[in-house]
Amino acid sequence: MRTLRSIRHRLGLLLALPTGALVVLGATGTAAQAGRWSAADRTDRQVALVAATEEFVHQIQRERGLTAGLLGGESGFRVQLTAQRTTADTSRRTLDDRLAAGPPGADRIRAALGRLDGLAALRGRADTGTATRAEALGFFTDAVTALDAAAFADRGGDGDQRLADALTTLHALAGATEAAALERGTLNGVLAAGAFRNGDYPAFVRIAAVKEAALARAPQTATAERADALAAALRSPAAVTVAGMEQQALDGLQGGRLPVAADDWWRAATALVDDLYRVQAQAAADASARAAALRGQALRTLLADAGLTLAAVAAAVLLGVAATRSITRPVAALVAGAEDLADRVLPRAVEDAQNGREAAAPALRTGAGATAELAALEAALGRVAGTALHLAVEQSVLRRNTTESLANLGRRNQALVTRQLGFLTALERGEHDPGALANLFELDHLATRMRRTAESLLVLVGEGSPRRWAHPVPLGDVIRASLGEVEDYRRVVLRRVDDALVDGSAVADTAHLLAELVENALAASPPDTDVEVFARLAEDGCLIAVLDRGPGLDEEELARANARLAGRESFLVGREGRLGHYVAGRLAERLGAAVRLGAAPVHGVSATVRLPAALVAPATSRAAAGGVPA
Structure with missing residues (x-):
């Protein structure tokens, strides 16, 4: 941990802990908001898929009714049926394009669309008259039921009650519209045939009851505006006509041939179904608007949380940098001052003292903005610097005096030894006794060593050797x-x-x-x-x-x-x-x-x-x- 030896790194580590905790908390909150935004975006795309699915369902509901009428024996529906098939295919392609984007629930819708794999074959048999009304009604009804179940499989609203109510209302209206459309197709085939046959009457009664129950459920969760629109659709002339024709059909059960024309029933019932579908589309728009509002709100909250988190982290970093600099910069100034004191001020003061000049008092500066503690440290180091200068000057003077004393002593010893060597040389020249001459040589050798010792003292104090040779x-x-x-x-x-x-x-x-x-x-x-x-x-x-x-x-x-x-x-x-x-x-x-x-x-x-x-x-x-x- 060599890097933690500096104040900068230790302060960085100290500030990193709360900053890291702040980042974790901010990231957690931002992640939660991101999850809410993702859920809102998923719901928005899901509602858009429901609307596209119900549009396709509306088209195949109409094709179902026209197919039932054609198979009931009313050939006048053939032209309308051909055009309706084209419209239904166009709606299917629009739905497929939306599914290609991969919205939530797309896999369920694709699986439900598998119920329509035999549509082309059914259409061919309907055109040749080899299919029955019950077969056609069952084929289309199974597909519509599967698509409605897939579209509304997830309508929790992600915790928002208004969105949940809007989706519940949309589901109820989809059920009511389907019941009305199924009633239209069933009775259209009966009227085209001229009378109820086999199980037509019980099926018609059951469908009418389902329609009434669905229409009764829809206002329970609908907004006042959607409830009023539904009530207006049920009071419209088309609705009144449909109710009258229903009663005529029921009353005509015992008389054999029904007194209502299939073409008249188809126009009135289609007008009612279209009115109900418009209310359903409005409910889908309400749900989509609410989902979009939730997504926008979640996005704004996400951006606000992310911005606050980034701002808090940036502020923490800036404060940490400022706090670190408020300490490290004065300390660096003290370090620079101390280095200048050691490298320049003290040597110059010592030189001034040796040359007899007055030494300048050293000064250390931390710069502006230093804390009280650093100011106290600056004063203490200033006193230390003054004491160091005083001691350095004293030591310099002492060293100078010592050096001069040693040099004087060395020169005196060298002079004495040189005189001694000269005296011994004179004695050696006049001595002829071998024993005495040997003793003189030993004294000469000893004196030579003494001269080296004296010169060593001069060398240590910086004096040069007096002995020089020209060659x-x-x-x-x-x-x-x-x-x-x-x-x-x-x-x-x-x-x-x-x-x-x-x-x-x-x-x-x-x-x-x-x-x-x-x-x-x-x-x-x-x-x-x-x-x-x-x-x-x-x-x-x-x-x-x-x-x-x-x-x-x-x-x-x-x-x-x-x-x-x-x-x-x-x-x-x-x-x-x-x-x-x-x-x-x-x-x-x-x-x-x-x-x-x-x-x-x-x-x-x-x-x-x-x-x-x-x-x-x-x-x-x-x-x-x-x-x-x-």
């Missing part, structure tokens, strides 16, 4: 001079040293650097082993290697030693007392050389020094080289 010096002489500055130099073996010249300005520092590495190698090696020195020329300079036979160093110790050699650690903070590493690192930096410790090929430690090509050249003329004084 290049052979690399072998430089290495031998370094051996003269270490104890137990007899254990050092020069394995291979290429013939090369070292620039005179780098001779003293190079010999001093090698003396520090060789002395460390001698200290790390057992007393009965040798330290080996190799020096090879290369295109990019000269590589000098010092190999000891000691126990070696682990990876952590090597890393710390290389850090000291690379100058990444001050000798003032070192705790291991290995000043030779710090001296070697300062000398390598001064020479532009690279010093590194590593594991030796067999065991022990290998110290390598890579002198740059500018300081080393192949020895082409030994006569041009100067010697290294003792």
